[in-house]
Amino acid sequence: VAEIGGKGAVAFGDGNPPPSTKLEFRKDSSFYRGDNYFAAGGMTKGEMMAECRASTVLAEVASEATSCGRFVRNGYKHCGRCVPCLVRRASFIRANIPDDTTYVYPSLRGAQLENEPNDIGAVAVAVLKVEQNGVRLFTAGQLSFAQPSRRREFEGVVQRGLAELGVLLRQEQIL
Incomplete structure (x- = not known):
């Protein structure tokens, strides 16, 4: 957790630095400075958020981080429907942290109707393929x-990450 203006901050998503890899990042202190946080931890974004030792700070600042692949195009707002936003939303659910992010498309069901790339549909297909055929084929x-x-460790990250996305899509009545 980095100190920014006296307030802890954790950055997530494309274009942001990775979460801190200092010893205090994870509850079990298994991260070391300089480690690749995905390779070292074998964790999904939701798992990293759930394991953050500074959970109070994370809950305060996580909604302020940028994840969206269309952030600038949407007037500096998260779209809520691109893959980075879907992962973000699923991560908040997994970590049981309220998501105070303002999304252009707060409802995924309404967002499906847009004439843009169908990230929601693509993620839904991926979730179902892994559920039906297993992660190895995927x-x-x-x-x-x-x-x-x-x-196998990376397969586990993919499988658990898609499971997190499946929870989101079911909660939003997409699946």
Whole structure:
């Protein structure tokens, strides 16, 4: 957790620095400065938020962080329907932190009707494919960046991340 103006802040999403990898970031202190936070922790964004030791500070500032892939185009507001916004929304649910973000599309059901890329539909298909066929078929050939001994760990992150998204989509009555 970085100190900004006397208030702790945690940045999440594309274009933002990763959450702090100092020892105090996770409750079990398993992060070390300089570690890649995804590789080191094998965690989803929701899991990282849930495990944050500064949960009070996180609850105060997380809604102020930027995640949206269309943030500037939407007048510096989160759209609520792009993949980064969907991951953001699912992460708040997973961490049981109220999401005070103002979204252009607060309802995902209404957002589906827009004539833009259908990120909601794409995520819904991904969630269902993994639920029906397992994560291994979904990630086949996509984890070549990882050492073979770590691929199962990354498959787990993908599976749990899509499960978090599934909770969001069901809560919003998309699935």
